[in-house]
Amino acid sequence: MAPISTTKTGQPLDRQTLDSMLRRRLFYTPSFELYGGVSGLYDYGPPGCALQANIVDMWRKHFVLEEDMLEVDCTMLTPHEVLKTSGHVEKFADWMCKDPKTGEIFRADHLVEEVLEARLKGDKEARGLKVDREDDADAKKKKKKVKDIKALRLDDAVVKEYEEVLAKIDNYGGDELGSLIQKYNIKNPTTGGDLLSPVAFNLMFQTSIGPSGGMAGYLRPETAQGQFLTFQKLLEFNQQSMPFASASIGKSFRNEISPRAGLMRVREFLMAEIEHFVDPEGGKAHPRFDEVKDIELTLLNREVQLEGKTDVEKMSIGKAVSTGLVDNETLGYFLARIQLFLKKLGVDQSKVRFRQHMANEMAHYAADCWDAELLTSYGWVECVGCADRSAYDLTVHANRTGAPLVVRETRSEPLRIEEWQVDLNKKKFGPKFKKDGKAVEAAVEALTQEQRESLAAGLKKDGKIAIDVPGVGNGKVELEKDILEIVKRTRVENIREYTPNVIEPSFGIGRILYSLIEHVYWSRPGDEARGVLSFPPPVAPTKVLLVPLSTNPEFSKLVRRISHKLRGLGISNRIDDTSASIGKRYARNDELGTPLGVTADFQSLKDGSFTLRDRDTMKQVRASEEEIIAAIKSLSEGTETWEDVAKRLPEFLEQQVD
Known part of the structure; x- marks a missing residue:
């Protein structure tokens, strides 16, 4: 069950009162309200705009200036082919379930979470209830109320099972969510109607580019792809020096299934993302890691979650990296820097934790990922994601376009490599294989070093070898020693070529803004109607x-x-x-x-x-x-x-x- 969020003075936070104050003072307001509004879309008023601008300004100073990053501003319109290559067209989806009678749609994981948390809350109330023994005229009504509440009481085993499911909620796929909905008899909360099995829903807004509509595109779901596609130009701008980081601040768009959480879940939002390009050969070390290694973080690792628990552990980032809990120094460095940034903003440090992604929820590109979550009246909410994207993005875009998205460095000492090389006698090879020549040559080039060594021995002994060539003859092709030669040679490399890995901290500015508001909100003692927002002066509107x-x-x-x-x-x-x-x-x-x-x-x-x-x-x-x-x-x-x-x-x- 989600912990209760409190104000600075320790009182339970009344979200309705706070929301009323924020709208009255025009921090934000529903978009298109005169026309009935559109869920998941909001406008910021003067204080909201100023607060957002100050958060962004502090972000730039804390990251872009401090880390000497290269800031870019890429277009929000993205061609279909780019996002198909990156995997977003196929994989950028959430699971939704539909009430076939009303047409109402729910996000499956959120629905399971809300229903189970409501049942746990009812159980908690039932366990704390005392039986009313009064014999007044209202006794029967009171006893009926007691009976109704006591009906919410759950078995201890069920309570434990619910808590374990909630701890692992982010790890479930569509089939598993469907099983949970069936197992726990979860219905439409409004009508009690049955729900269809969860189906995947792609969250991207689709559009077309140009008057003919011939080029399909999307409003970008993140700012990252633009940064990856400008990598080679940024590397050149940075005088081929590695490591380096790019940064981007801009709007992104996600067609949320059922946004019902105010500023926490919107369809258009401001992101601030960093792509830190690093040499994988150095173990992803960071030159400034010693500066942050003693900073303590509150960590919730994936093993604990898979056990159905949410127990956290306080640990220095130095220890977390050295024990392998956090994958590498650069990832750990940014986790610590994220905590320092949130502290500078005025975020309550007792309401911050870093949660490690479980296997099923890990993005398709990630090698390791941690979310900075902030405790709010909506529960623990992801506000910053910090992922090790490995070399995924640069690799897939390079493979699709043929562009050399790589780093080329002169080696301090030439590298000598002994390898088996294949020499073809083209004068005899072409006439023999004719139209099959390209397929045979490709099969020869694809031979591994181990295969070449074995075939060299066979060629020397028998004067000929046979290799597999799918689609040619019976799938086997014979090559004589007058057509090819396999020789062991020493090759000297003066240039090292590699594809960088990427560490990506990604900030949801709107979520940070709202969480900060909840963390600094309180009321004067004895005057609950007199609300106060204790923003630190640097961030105050x-x-x-x-x-x-x-x-x-x-x-x-x-x-x-x-x-x-x-x-x-x-x-x-x-x-x-x-x-x-x-x-x-x-x-x-x-x-x-x-x-x-x-x-x-x-x-x-x-x-x-x-x-x-x-x-x-x-x-x-x-x-x-x-x-x-x-x-x-x-x-x-x-x-x-x-x-x-x-x-x-x-x-x-x-x-x-x-």
């Missing part, structure tokens, strides 16, 4: 609220001057000069997550000093205009905390009102 205490024009001049100076420093701020009380003005900006507030009062007119308020503690300090602006700058950039500022600037306790 608006950094500063400027509040003039009076409508006097002199106050307006002061706050507008500060506003102008802050904007010149790139610090977002807004002025609230309405007639509402200071408390109300601050309260409505607490809902927007504004971390800092500057008040211009009557003392400001006298000596040019201002107060600076901290959103979370509601404490204030007072200082000169220059000192206040300097403090705001350091807080907004994350170089100082409120505790740092409060130590060096004098505390202020009461506003002067006249």
Whole structure:
């Protein structure tokens, strides 16, 4: 059963109240609402746009700038042939089941998960219920309610079985999900109707390119393929230097089967993806791994999940790599860097875990994969995937197009290779085999070194050999020593050619954004209606609220001057000069997550000093205009905390009102 998500103050999170606040303050709103809306499509309002932009900006600084990555912006329209080659046309699908009577469609794994979790919740309530012994007029009604709830009680063995199924839910294929639906008598939750067996549904949006419609295409389901297809140009731009990473931020599209989880499951979303190209011969080592090896991660490995459990283990990434739990240093390096990024954003570190993919859920290209999951009111939600894609993508695209998607490096020392080579006497070979010549020559070239060595001995002994050539004669072809020669020679290689492997961290920006909102949301003690979003200043949509205490024009001049100076420093701020009380003005900006507030009062007119308020503690300090602006700058950039500022600037306790 999914753990309960709580607010910063430890209270159960009321998602309905939070969602109402977010829509009221226009963080986001359903798209096309005037026309009834479309499920899985949302528009961001001003604070949502600013929050998303700040998350992306921090992502760029944390990864692209810090790791010296090569950023590209590739088209969202992708030809059919590209995604057929990559495997998406055949394999990019989820399992859906349909109610034949109503036509309603469900995603099979989510339906099984929701039904079993609901039954476990009912069991938990039933086990905690005390029998009502009152003899008042409502006793019969109460006893009936008790009886109804007690009917939800499950056997201990069933509870354990449900928990094991939920732990492995991501590992089930279509047939297994169908068996679970039958076994546990899962119906349409709305009507109770029977469901058809799960079938695969491809999640890509199909379209056509050009006015004739002759070129089939798709809206891209990920940003990765564009990066792989520009690999050779990026390698050249990087002066043939390896390893290197490309990065891309852009919209992707997935035609979700039944999106019912708000911003967590949408059909159009912003992704930030990295493709780190690495030499496989070096064991995928990372030169900066020592910097992160002591960072502890909360890990849920695949073996634990396959046992039907969700027990996690805290372990340094250095140990996880050295024991083989995490496949290699580069994969481990990025897992640690992902954790540091989420921490920098303000994500609650007690609500982060890294879950390893099980075999059946592993993407068709992946050698190892871990998801950074965040705990929300929707349960544990995948927000970042980090996969070792091996050499899959570059290999399949190279095979399909003939393009050399490889690295060519001059060897420090020439490599001497002893090998058996085949020499054909073309003057005699052509006339003998005529139209079958190409097939025979291909069969000869395909001989392994072991086969060539054995055939060389046979040729020397008997003067002829026989090889398999499907489709020619009876499938066997005889070759005499005057037609071919098999000789052992030493070949010298000065150039090494190889296909890089790829480590791919993939970030769902929208999911991170919503999870962060839940993690920083809380309400003032004794005033549950007064919501607060405790965004760290660097990520907050608006950094500063400027509040003039009076409508006097002199106050307006002061706050507008500060506003102008802050904007010149790139610090977002807004002025609230309405007639509402200071408390109300601050309260409505607490809902927007504004971390800092500057008040211009009557003392400001006298000596040019201002107060600076901290959103979370509601404490204030007072200082000169220059000192206040300097403090705001350091807080907004994350170089100082409120505790740092409060130590060096004098505390202020009461506003002067006249």
